[in-house]
Amino acid sequence: MEPDEYQRHDATDLAGMVSRGEVTAAELLALARRRRDEVNPSLNAVVADLGGEADERAADPSLAGPFAGVPFLVKDLGQEYAGFPTSNGSRSLAADVADRHALVTQRFLDAGLVVFGKTNTPEFGAKGVTESEHFGPARNPWHTGHTPGGSSGGSGAAVAAGIVPAAGANDGGGSVRIPAACNGLVGLKTSRGLGPYGPQTGEVMFGMVTQGVVSRTVRDSAGLLDAIIGPDPRAGYQGATHDVAFVDRIREAPGRLRIGYSASSAINASPDPEAVAAVEGAARLLTELGHDVEEVAPPHDDEALARDFLTIWFAQLYGQVADVKQRLGAKDSQFEADTLATAELGRAAGMLGLLRALQNVNGYIHSLADFHERYDYFLTPTLATPPLPVGVTTTPDRLQKASRIVSRLRGGKVLAATGVLEEIISENIGWVPYTQLANLTGRPAISVPLHWTAAGLPLGVQFVGRLGADGDLLRLAAQLEEAQPWIQRFPAPVTAG
Numbered sequence: 001m002e003p004d005e006y007q008r009h010d011a012t013d014l015a016g017m018v019s020r021g022e023v024t025a026a027e028l029l030a031l032a033r034r035r036r037d038e039v040n041p042s043l044n045a046v047v048a049d050l051g052g053e054a055d056e057r058a059a060d061p062s063l064a065g066p067f068a069g070v071p072f073l074v075k076d077l078g079q080e081y082a083g084f085p086t087s088n089g090s091r092s093l094a095a096d097v098a099d100r101h102a103l104v105t106q107r108f109l110d111a112g113l114v115v116f117g118k119t120n121t122p123e124f125g126a127k128g129v130t131e132s133e134h135f136g137p138a139r140n141p142w143h144t145g146h147t148p149g150g151s152s153g154g155s156g157a158a159v160a161a162g163i164v165p166a167a168g169a170n171d172g173g174g175s176v177r178i179p180a181a182c183n184g185l186v187g188l189k190t191s192r193g194l195g196p197y198g199p200q201t202g203e204v205m206f207g208m209v210t211q212g213v214v215s216r217t218v219r220d221s222a223g224l225l226d227a228i229i230g231p232d233p234r235a236g237y238q239g240a241t242h243d244v245a246f247v248d249r250i251r252e253a254p255g256r257l258r259i260g261y262s263a264s265s266a267i268n269a270s271p272d273p274e275a276v277a278a279v280e281g282a283a284r285l286l287t288e289l290g291h292d293v294e295e296v297a298p299p300h301d302d303e304a305l306a307r308d309f310l311t312i313w314f315a316q317l318y319g320q321v322a323d324v325k326q327r328l329g330a331k332d333s334q335f336e337a338d339t340l341a342t343a344e345l346g347r348a349a350g351m352l353g354l355l356r357a358l359q360n361v362n363g364y365i366h367s368l369a370d371f372h373e374r375y376d377y378f379l380t381p382t383l384a385t386p387p388l389p390v391g392v393t394t395t396p397d398r399l400q401k402a403s404r405i406v407s408r409l410r411g412g413k414v415l416a417a418t419g420v421l422e423e424i425i426s427e428n429i430g431w432v433p434y435t436q437l438a439n440l441t442g443r444p445a446i447s448v449p450l451h452w453t454a455a456g457l458p459l460g461v462q463f464v465g466r467l468g469a470d471g472d473l474l475r476l477a478a479q480l481e482e483a484q485p486w487i488q489r490f491p492a493p494v495t496a497g
Helices: 003-008 011-019 025-043 052-059 103-110 153-160 177-183 218-228 273-288 302-328 337-374 397-408 412-417 420-429 436-441 470-483
Strands: 046-049 071-075 114-119 166-171 186-189 210-215 258-261 292-295 377-381 445-448 461-464
Touching: 003 025, 011 025, 011 218, 025 052, 025 071, 025 114, 025 153, 046 153, 052 114, 071 103, 071 153, 103 114, 103 166, 103 218, 114 153, 153 166, 153 177, 153 210, 166 186, 166 218, 177 186, 177 210, 177 445, 177 461, 186 218, 186 470, 210 218, 218 470, 258 273, 258 337, 273 292, 273 377, 273 461, 273 470, 302 337, 302 420, 302 436, 337 377, 337 397, 337 436, 445 470, 461 470
Parallel strands: 071 114, 071 166, 258 292, 258 377
Antiparallel strands: 046 114, 166 210, 186 210, 186 445, 377 461, 445 461
């Protein structure tokens, strides 16, 4: 198989070719590594190599599963691979070697995938861009001056660049959907409890984080999700069961749907015209396909939602930082200043602040349930702007120094009084104000690549569905993929930004 041919096949195709003896797993692994070596110096998407582990697996004649022999990458956060460090994008965990596979990793392996590396992520997955101090920034293969998103940005860049046809990802505030939107890919954030987050932990952030993949085709996303979902006896949340495999569901017509769409956001009062064009173009396509589509008001106050989301997120970060310090003896110097500052905000919010935010989540669940009584899906842009230039959200050095001092003095309340929370909302959520709703409410949401900007950058659109409607979302995505195919769209040769 020639390199160009490898890059143009999805995982389903490649698995079929291995099964028929047209190519071997070892040959595919060599092609994946060759492509990585070509583009990774410019993209910084892959940050660890599993070496001989992958070679032994690719050479194993007993390798079996629906994706047997297909090269694959896991995210260096929440997808532990036994015997190798899982850094979570942090210097503090650079030597923290996993003693066992994460359950989702084991299920990837059980599906026959050949995992040969790990992908870039921001520290603790805490940003919508992938620019950690530990690994350095990942870059978008459509234009390396721009971000591939985050926190699964390394996975998104690796798939878009043709290193692998799909890669592991997870989503706590948009971290599957944002990279999918930035890189021209499919990304489904599953319903709460549908996929495993063990055995290292049963759940993360009160069930708001889910496991998944980014891929180039709907059928790959469907098949890979079929492989990883299922009961986890150690999990705190158990999702709805699915009697019909997702790969079978996507062959069914979705029927006539009621879809409400909006590009409005209280956080970003003026979304970029490209974001508006993306959602309006999707609305027109849906109408042409026979669906009932109308513009609606968002079912929630996204500014209040962002505050509650960040309160919960910062509390989670505070707990993570405290755990790493206690367990490994990590020092403040091993964490980024932004991480310390936001963790301190989480500490300062206190138990009452956290409980209030969690209680407010019930209101978002109720309002979205009311919305779904009238509409099957809520359609938005995935991003309020095209993918950001690399480095645009970096905190200036002087503010980083101030943050470290305030964090050391436990001055979170002082920090909050300076308006830093509003600045964080504006800088880090202002360009992605649409994604957190699905995490807080536990609903499934998918980003599909229906729009490219005038500058040639992808900008996906998002559909939020009812709890348990994961298969229905994939079925709609398959209809859109058939109507407006995107698999043959590739970035130009990687260029410096």
